[in-house]
Amino acid sequence: MLLHMLHAQVLGQPAHDNALLITATSGQSHTKLLLDCGENVLAGLPLSEIADIDHLLFSHFHMDHVSGFDAFFRINFERTNRENHLWGPPGSIAVLGHRLQGYWWNLTADLSAVWHVHEIDGDTVSSARFEAQGGFAVAHDAGTRRLDGGPLIGTPEVQVQALALSHHGVSLGYVLREPRRWAVDKAALHRLVLNAGPWLAQLKNGASGRLDVNGTLLDADTLRADLLRSVPGESLAYLSDFLLDESELARLSALLAGVGTLYTEAQYAPGDVDRASRNHHTTVLQVAQLARLSGAERLRLLHLSRRYTAQDWAEWLEAARAVFPATGYPAHWFEGTLD
Ligand SMILES: [Zn+2]
Ligand SMILES: [Zn+2]
Numbered sequence: 001m002l003l004h005m006l007h008a009q010v011l012g013q014p015a016h017d018n019a020l021l022i023t024a025t026s027g028q029s030h031t032k033l034l035l036d037c038g039e040n041v042l043a044g045l046p047l048s049e050i051a052d053i054d055h056l057l058f059s060h061f062h063m064d065h066v067s068g069f070d071a072f073f074r075i076n077f078e079r080t081n082r083e084n085h086l087w088g089p090p091g092s093i094a095v096l097g098h099r100l101q102g103y104w105w106n107l108t109a110d111l112s113a114v115w116h117v118h119e120i121d122g123d124t125v126s127s128a129r130f131e132a133q134g135g136f137a138v139a140h141d142a143g144t145r146r147l148d149g150g151p152l153i154g155t156p157e158v159q160v161q162a163l164a165l166s167h168h169g170v171s172l173g174y175v176l177r178e179p180r181r182w183a184v185d186k187a188a189l190h191r192l193v194l195n196a197g198p199w200l201a202q203l204k205n206g207a208s209g210r211l212d213v214n215g216t217l218l219d220a221d222t223l224r225a226d227l228l229r230s231v232p233g234e235s236l237a238y239l240s241d242f243l244l245d246e247s248e249l250a251r252l253s254a255l256l257a258g259v260g261t262l263y264t265e266a267q268y269a270p271g272d273v274d275r276a277s278r279n280h281h282t283t284v285l286q287v288a289q290l291a292r293l294s295g296a297e298r299l300r301l302l303h304l305s306r307r308y309t310a311q312d313w314a315e316w317l318e319a320a321r322a323v324f325p326a327t328g329y330p331a332h333w334f335e336g337t338l339d
Contacts, residue, residue, distance in 0.1 A: 004024075004025065004026055004027070004157070004178045004179070004181055004233055004234070005023075005024070005025045005178075005234070006022065006023075006024050006025075006158065006176060006178055006233070006234040006235070006236060006260075007022065007023045007024075007025070008020055008021070008022045008236055008261065008263070009021045009022075010263070010300065010302060010330035010332075010333075011041040011042065011045070012038060012040065012041040013333070014304045014310075014313070014329070014333050014334070015304050015305065015306040015308075016038075016039070016040065017036075017038025017039045017040065017041055017064045017065070017067065017068065018036070018038060018041065018240075018302045018303050019034060019035060019036040019037055019038060019041040019068070020034070020035040020036070020238050020263055020302075021033075021034050021035075021045070021049075021053075022034075022035070022158075022176060022236070024155070024157035024158035024176065024178065025157060026156050026157045029156060029157065030157060031054050031055070031153075031155045031157045031158050032049075032052050032053045032054050032055075033053070033054065033055045033056075033057060033153075033158075033160070033176070034053045034055070034056045034057070034072070035057050035059070035174055035238045036057075036058060036059055036065045036066075036238075036240065037056060037058070037065070037066060037067075037068040037069050037071075037072055038063075038064045038065050038066070038067050038068050039063075039064070039067035039068050040068060040071075041068045042068055042071045042072060043071075047075055050071075050072060050075045050076070051075055051076060051079065053072070053076070054082060054083070054085065055085045055086075055087060055153060055160075056072060056085070056086050056087070057086075057087040057088065057160070057162075057172070057174055058086070058087065058088035058089070058092065058172070059088075059089075059165075059171045059172050059173065059174075059238075059240050059241060060088070060089055060167060060169070060170070060171040060172065060241060061088065061089075061091070061092075061095050062241065065240070065241070066095075066099075069099055073099070073100070077113060077132060078111050078113045078132055079113055080112055080113050083114075083116065084113065084114065084115045084116060085115075085116050085118065085153075086115065086116070086117045086118070087117075087118045087119075087120065087152070087153075087162075088117075088118075088119060088120070088172065089119065089120060089121075089164075089169070089170040089171065089172050090119055090120075090121045090169075090170060091119065092117055092118065092119035092120075093117050093119050093126065093127075093128045093139055096117045097117065097128070097130065097136070097139050100115060100117075100130050100136035101135065101136050101137060103135075105132075105134075105135025105136065105137075106135075108132055108133050108134060108135050109133065110133075111132035111133050112131075112132065112133060113131075113132040114129055114130070114131055114132070115129070115130045115131075115132070115136065116128075116129055116130075116142065117129075117130060117139075120152065120162045120172060121170075122164065123146055123147045123148065123149075124144055124145070124146055124147075125144065125145050125146075125147065125152065126143075126144045127142035127143060127144070127145075128140060128141060128142055129142045156179070157178065157179075158176050158177065158178060158179075159176070159177050159178075159179070160174055160175070160176050161174070161175045161176075161177075162174055162175075163175060163237075163239070163252065163255055163256075165239060165241070165242035165243070165248075165252075166242060166243040166248065166280060167241045167242050167243060167280040167281075168280050171240070171241045171242055173237060173238060173239035173240075173242065173252075174237065174238050175235065175236075175237045175255075175256065175259065176235060176236050176237070176238075177232070177233060177234075177235040178232075178233025178234050178235065179233055180230050180231065180232055180233060181204075181230075181231060181232075181233050182203075182204040182228045182229070182230060182231075183228070183229050183230075183231045184196075184200055184227055184228060184229075185226075185227055185228070185229050188226055188227050189227060192226065192227070194213060194214075194227075195214055197213070197214050199211055199212060199213045199214065200227075202220075203220060203223055203224055203227070203228065204228065207220045208220050208221065211223065232258070234260050235258075235259050235260040235261075236259065236260050236261040236262070236263065237256055237259045237261075237262050237263065237296075238263045238264075239252075239262070239263070239264045239265070239287075239290075240263075240264065240265045240302065240303050241265055241267075241280070241281060241303070242265070242280065242281070242282060243277060243280045243281070243282070244282040244286040244287065244290060245277060249286070249289060249290060249293065250293075252290060252294075253290055253293035253294045256290070256294035256296065257294055257295055258294070258295050258296075259294055259295075259296045259297075260296070260297045260298070261296070261297060261298050261299075261300060262287075262290070262291050262294065262296040262298070262299050262300070263300045263302055264282070264287040264290070264291075264299065264300075264301065264302065264303075265281065265282060265287070265301075265302060265303035266282075266284045266287060266301035266302065266303060266304055266313075266316065267279075267281040267282060267283075267303060267304075267305050268281055268282065268283040268284070268305070269283065269284065269308065269312060269316065270283055270284055270285040270316065270319050270320075271283075273286075284301065284316040284319065284320050285319060285320060285323060287299065287301070287320075288319075288320040288321075288323035288324040288327055289323055289324070291324040291326075291327070292323055292324040296324075296326075297326065298326040298327070298328070299320070299324055299326060299327040299328070300327075300328060300329065300330055301316075301317075301320070301327065301328070301329050302330070310334065313329070313334075317329070
């Protein structure tokens with residue numbers, strides 16, 4: 001049976017830069033994605049894990065979200081055993097092109113790595129190809145495609161969608177969803193007086209014709225209609241650095257409806273609404289409200305500011321939980337004391 005899983009790891013420390021590392025697994029294969037890459041976020045990760053990242057997606061290019069790019073690129077710049085993809089908001093080809101070019105590239109004759117940089121502007125994705133041979137000097141036009149409501153990235157393990165957020169221009173949030181999966185209707189199984197067995201996995205995997213159900217041959221299509229229900233897989237969303245006024249709250253909560261884990265910034269104290277909106281950021285209560293209106297399963301608070309203290313963060317947690325009870329900081333922060 002295919003075992004789907006969406007595993008997310010928060011990188012970085014409270015009051016320092018953060019990122020989210022996601023491994024989407026189908027049991028047979030996986031896709032690894034890194035969302036943002038601030039300073040030191042990769043510290044402590046095994047090199048093999050960094051070398052395994054398929055896609056690096058940036059929310060935007062303020063320094064605290066891109067300062068760790070050197071550490072990522074140093075390990076992967078000559079990688080040819082998989083495709084290399086970088087994603088971000090409008091302007092990504094220029095900004096990331098400069099970063100790729102920003103070294104002495106005088107030993108590149110034997111390199112054959114290719115890097116694809118994609119910039120997302122609403123429903124349109126423009127791409128450029130940069131070649132290690134020649135020092136990434138040219139942004140080769142790799143065309144433009146329209147998403148037409150389809151995913152930005154679609155693999156057997158995960159589908160990625162970008163959300164345009166407002167933050168001194170466009171910052172991107174990302175929503176990751178596993179494919180829908182089959183669940184067994186236990187009551188129907190009981191009603192039909194059938195026992196579970198390997199045949200259920202065969203049914204989920206698309207068996208057709210006569211199926212051996214613990215020694216009895218039954219029609220697979222009929223069993224599927226009677227017993228299997230299509231249910232959404234796991235999902236998560238990552239939203240960092242964004243304005244959350246009334247209209248954004250309504251728009252985003254609709255787009256995030258039913259999401260599993262919502263990871264958001266927690267830049268400002270509950271009372272700092274004016275300062276937060278002036279700086280195109282959110283307060284901790286605004287994101288708790290977003291989680292509540294979206295019907296999210298849980299909220300995890302990241303991107304804390306060093307303007308505040310651990311005591312403040314403890315108080316915020318209490319205030320946020322009054323709005324949305326399933327709120328917490330990443331489990332490994334504060335040694336669990338605030339989680
Ligand atoms: Zn920012
Ligand atoms: Zn930031």
